[in-house]
Amino acid sequence: MTFALPAKDIELPTAGAYFLSMRRALLVLFFCGFALASSAGAATARIMKVLPHFLDLEGRHSVSPSLYDRDAYQAFLRDHPAQRSGIRFDIHWLTRGQFVAPLKLRVELRGIAEGNTLKQLVIEEPVRPAGWFGHWTSLTLKGEAYKNFGEITAWRATLWENDQLLAEQKSFLW
Numbered sequence: 001m002t003f004a005l006p007a008k009d010i011e012l013p014t015a016g017a018y019f020l021s022m023r024r025a026l027l028v029l030f031f032c033g034f035a036l037a038s039s040a041g042a043a044t045a046r047i048m049k050v051l052p053h054f055l056d057l058e059g060r061h062s063v064s065p066s067l068y069d070r071d072a073y074q075a076f077l078r079d080h081p082a083q084r085s086g087i088r089f090d091i092h093w094l095t096r097g098q099f100v101a102p103l104k105l106r107v108e109l110r111g112i113a114e115g116n117t118l119k120q121l122v123i124e125e126p127v128r129p130a131g132w133f134g135h136w137t138s139l140t141l142k143g144e145a146y147k148n149f150g151e152i153t154a155w156r157a158t159l160w161e162n163d164q165l166l167a168e169q170k171s172f173l174w
Contacts (some may be wrong), residue, residue, distance in 0.1 A: 010172055043097030048134060050157045051090040055142060056083055068113035086142025091157050093167065094134035101162040103127050107139045110154040110174070
């Protein structure tokens, strides 16, 4: 005796459903492999952006939140040195992995004070490793130290772990 089901009750998977389930499985495997690869290995760091901003006599780098106004005000401060009280370096940096030693962010400045006397100055600050999207840190030179230094001609921003250089970004004239 044979038993047969009517043909309308049997549903076979279609080719579209098969490919959709395979695509999902491959995506899951890809993301798991990406997560494992990004968590394994040595710690890395990167300086993504450095924005040097002049500060006015009130300590502001802009008079409004508009980027256009900020750039216009920076051009004004660049042309009028008597209106400046300092310079601030806003640094966007990123780390991945675990670090053994504490990190420090450093900005090295070069300039000409009077005549042909070359001046150099280092500003540094200890930092903690940042998350997935990085971190912004500001290093400022202001007041008498800024006035005594003179005009800045070149800068270099670096990220250090003890005495090992992890990342750097520098100005054109460095």
